[in-house]
Amino acid sequence: MATIATAAARCSSPTRSQLLTRRRLPFSVSFSSAAPPAAVAGFGWDDALRVAGDGGRGDESDLSGYFRKVDSCNRGMDKKGDFVKFVVEDQVVGYIHKGFAEHLRDFHDVFTIISGNNGSNTVENVSLQSSLRTPEDRTHAIGEVIKSLVEMIPGIRNELYPVTSSYGMPVYFSLERAAAPYFGIKAYGVHMNGYVEKDGQKFLWIGKRSDVKQTYPGMLDHLVAGGLPYGISCKENIIKECEEEAGIPRSMSTNATSVGAISYMDIEGFRYKRDVLFCYDLKLPADFLPNNEDGEVDSFRLIPVPHAANIVRRTDFFKPNCNLVIIDFLFRHGYIQPDSHGYLDLLQSLRSGDCS
Numbered sequence: 001m002a003t004i005a006t007a008a009a010r011c012s013s014p015t016r017s018q019l020l021t022r023r024r025l026p027f028s029v030s031f032s033s034a035a036p037p038a039a040v041a042g043f044g045w046d047d048a049l050r051v052a053g054d055g056g057r058g059d060e061s062d063l064s065g066y067f068r069k070v071d072s073c074n075r076g077m078d079k080k081g082d083f084v085k086f087v088v089e090d091q092v093v094g095y096i097h098k099g100f101a102e103h104l105r106d107f108h109d110v111f112t113i114i115s116g117n118n119g120s121n122t123v124e125n126v127s128l129q130s131s132l133r134t135p136e137d138r139t140h141a142i143g144e145v146i147k148s149l150v151e152m153i154p155g156i157r158n159e160l161y162p163v164t165s166s167y168g169m170p171v172y173f174s175l176e177r178a179a180a181p182y183f184g185i186k187a188y189g190v191h192m193n194g195y196v197e198k199d200g201q202k203f204l205w206i207g208k209r210s211d212v213k214q215t216y217p218g219m220l221d222h223l224v225a226g227g228l229p230y231g232i233s234c235k236e237n238i239i240k241e242c243e244e245e246a247g248i249p250r251s252m253s254t255n256a257t258s259v260g261a262i263s264y265m266d267i268e269g270f271r272y273k274r275d276v277l278f279c280y281d282l283k284l285p286a287d288f289l290p291n292n293e294d295g296e297v298d299s300f301r302l303i304p305v306p307h308a309a310n311i312v313r314r315t316d317f318f319k320p321n322c323n324l325v326i327i328d329f330l331f332r333h334g335y336i337q338p339d340s341h342g343y344l345d346l347l348q349s350l351r352s353g354d355c356s
Contacts, residue, residue, distance in 0.1 A: 040211045041218035041317070045301060048220065048317050052307035060306075061340040065313030069323035070349045076267030083272055085125045086183055088138075088172040091165040095184030097270040098123045103149060110141045138173030146179050152270075153179050155214050161187055162230040166356040167276065174230045181271035186354065187227065190238050191325040192256055192280040194223035194246065195305070196288065202305045202333065204326075205290055207245070207297040209319070220311065220318045222325065223290060223300070224248070224282075234258070234278045246300070247291035248282075256282040259332060262324045263353030276355055279325050281332075309335060324350055 059065075084101060086094035096104070101123045104111045112129055116122045132138045139160070146153055153176075160174035163185050180187045194205040205223040209216055226241040228234060235256070242253035259279050266273040290300045303311075309330055312323050328350050330336045336343065 041216070043218075043315075043317055045208065045299070048311055048315070049301070049303075049307075051314050051317075052303060052310045054310065059313070060309075061337070062313075063336070063340055063342045063346050066323075066327050066336075066346055067342065067349070069312060069320070069327065070264075070346070070352065073264040073266055073320050073324060074349075074352045077265070079267045083184060083267075084123050086185075087125055087127045088163070091172070093163050093165055093172060093185055095272050095274075096126050096182070097272070100152075100182055100270040101126050103152065104145070107145050107148075110145055135171060135173045139175075142173065142175060146176050153182055157214070159227065160230045161185065161227065171230065177227060177229075181273045184272035184274060186274045186276060186356075188234075189227045189275065189277045189321075190225065190234050190241065190280065191222050191277050191322065192224040192238055192242070192282055193325065193329045194248075194282050194284050194290070196284050196286050196302065198286050203302045204305055204308045204329075205246070205284070206301050206303050206308060207290075207292075208299050208301075210296050210298050213296060216319045218298070220322070221297070222322050225322070225325075228278070238280055242282075244294040245292060245297060247293055248284075248288075252284065252288075253282065256280040260328065261355055262321075262328055262350045263355040264321065264324065265353040274353055275321065276353065277321060277325060279328055281329070305330070305333065305335060 080095075082099075083095040083097050085092045086096050101113060104126065105113050108129075110129060110132065112127045114124045114127065116124050128138060128141075132141055146156070150156060155178045157177045159177040161177050161180050162171040163173050163175050163183075164171050166186065167188060175183060175185060177187075196203050196205070207221045207223055209219050209221050211218045224238065224241045224245050226237060226245070228237055232240070235258070238256050239250055239253045242248035242256070243250070257280060259281050261276055261278050263276045264273070265275075292300075308326060311317055312326050318326070327336070327346070331347060331350075336346070
């Protein structure tokens with residue numbers, strides 16, 4: 001008869017590290033949410049569809065590939081001590097790397113750098129000068145700083161994100177999107193799963209980003225996704241992005257359903273990403289064909305949901321944060337089952353960031 005310890009070992013679920021090492025994946029994790037690749041992704045639709053359609057591996061219940069994707073968006077937490085609070089009106093609105101804060105010392109008419117009391121010059125926190133009283137004043141002043149630091153902050157988009165302590169709270173100023181991770185502010189976005197049903201089977205529309213996109217060129221993406229800029233609601237942003245990215249008319253896009261949110265935190269160098277993505281589902285007519293209007297998408301494909309899951313698990317073809325939203329879709333639509341080892345850990349990990 002087996003001992004109690006042996007029986008317990010047989011029945012216990014594997015640890016997360018065991019889940020990650022159980023299977024050697026055919027593609028390594030090479031891209032991260034914090035450092036967009038400089039070169040165009042080196043794969044085409046034929047490569048993606050070949051992996052997608054390879055259903056003979058029997059790995060549907062193996063969640064290790066999904067865990068890898070979550071981990072690729074949540075790196076560097078051991079480096080949190082290198083960051084200090086960014087405080088506005090007594091509220092913590094972000095986190096700034098001590099090294100980056102040193103560059104802000106030159107802008108003493110904008111920032112107040114608080115150092116320690118032990119005689120050292122160590123940065124304790126960063127705030128704004130009290131003379132910058134209005135959101136407009138702060139937005140303009142910090143915008144000028146970012147122009148001066150353009151060599152440190154690549155990819156300026158001239159798109160403003162609201163700076164707030166949490167979603168729906170007062171906006172203290174607006175910040176250039178590319179600078180958001182350098183100030184560690186919470187950044188919000190919207191991602192939409194566009195799907196159709198045919199003969200009892202669900203399919204996802206997947207886009208392939210343009211090769212000339214500034215970030216993640218040539219990678220796979222959602223049918224519709226985008227950052228949430230200042231002054232627009234999530235639903236209106238989805239409707240706008242639907243038209244621009246996929247040619248979905250308002251008569252259809254207004255049916256997009258809010259289904260929750262995912263979050264992640266990622267540190268790399270001076271960058272601290274604290275992102276929250278609001279997720280939407282939109283069931284589209286079976287004969288719908290997307291048409292990109294803004295030049296940001298190269299092409300689209302309609303893929304069976306299990307095939308999209310294969311691409312997520314086995315490759316690095318998707319833009320990293322898209323993986324998390326698709327995994328959430330797989331949970332909600334029953335493609336990931338509770339009997340799979342690590343089910344609850346994976347479900348919880350989709351909100352690893354500060355979801356507020």
